Amino acid sequence: MRRAVLLALAMFCLAAPPVAAADSVNPKADFKAFRAYFIKRFPKVPLNDFVNGPYSMDAGLRKQWQAIDAFPPYQFAVDKGKQMFATPFKNGKTYGDCFPNKGIGIRQNYPYFDAKSGEVITLDVALNNCRQANGEQPLDYTKDDMAALTAYMAYTSRGKPFDIKVSKDPRALAAYRNGEEYFYTRRGQLSFSCASCHVQSAGDHIRTEVLAPALGLVAALPIYRSAWGGMGTTSRRLRTCNSQVGAVPLKAEDELYRDVEYYLSYMSNGLPISGPGTRP
């Protein structure tokens, strides 16, 4: 009986991640702990392979993905995005005029904390800021045009390592902390947090799907999802996740969504961009 109790206790300690009060914000320490947790939990997964999400967790799924990737379903979006990117606005300027390096090979630097506005700027928001600065209407954050543009920009950054900065600016630290809080907060009538699936249940099945680990989770965005029969932006994915746990989704690119993308992207620092991705 005593042995059974001790065994149960040991299993509980192994299953639950180490916990401590979040008294101060220390992104560097969080990064180390986050990385160590997933490496220890999945010792057979090469570090850079975490960006392949469920395909790093399941050999059968991986084979299917490799077969699909011979003719990637996101290619139409990349081609469309490339054309959109090169098409001048009515005032003659292009998207490239808004970004460093003409917008090529820069996706890995997003999101970033903008000291001027005091907010996190995602790639999607930066694209719409560019449009509005040049007299164009903003694109819907959840629809195909935004997915196509971000797919193209992700494609030009394939293999480049995430390089997200969280400075000592208290506002940047607050945004990072808000993102961390969002990630671990339970919501919806099903009372799931992002961590419920992508930390505690990473690698497990939910119905027929394999849950991707949180490490490298955002590297493949935007994604072509078979379930959608089309491309989806980060906003679309976050909103769908909310609905799936019974939570009313926030507005696309809500401050909390941008902050959680900031947090997860920082946690993926050093890992290569794998987007645009294909998912079940």
Next chain:
Amino acid sequence: MRTEALIKLAVVAAVCGLTTAALAASTDDFKAAYAKAETAETQAGALKNQWTTTAAELKAAKKAADAGNFDEAIKHAEQAEALANASIAQAKEQDKAWTKAVIR
């Protein structure tokens, strides 16, 4: 005999009148119940933690009321209020509880 029958009839009529009055909810009753539910849902919205089921119950309440079925409408409104309050309780509980799940 006739008196007895008349008394029985009077009692039955009175009971029917009472139960009818008790069963039939009014527009005002529905409006009051719906307003309470909406207030709770607005508070949940301020906490950025509304549930999809709350929204569905509010919608069902409105639909039943539009059809003149106020008893059913009030049931849905009361359920919506309960769900909204649960989502508020969840948000308040999670305000601190999330830290226990963080990988450190």
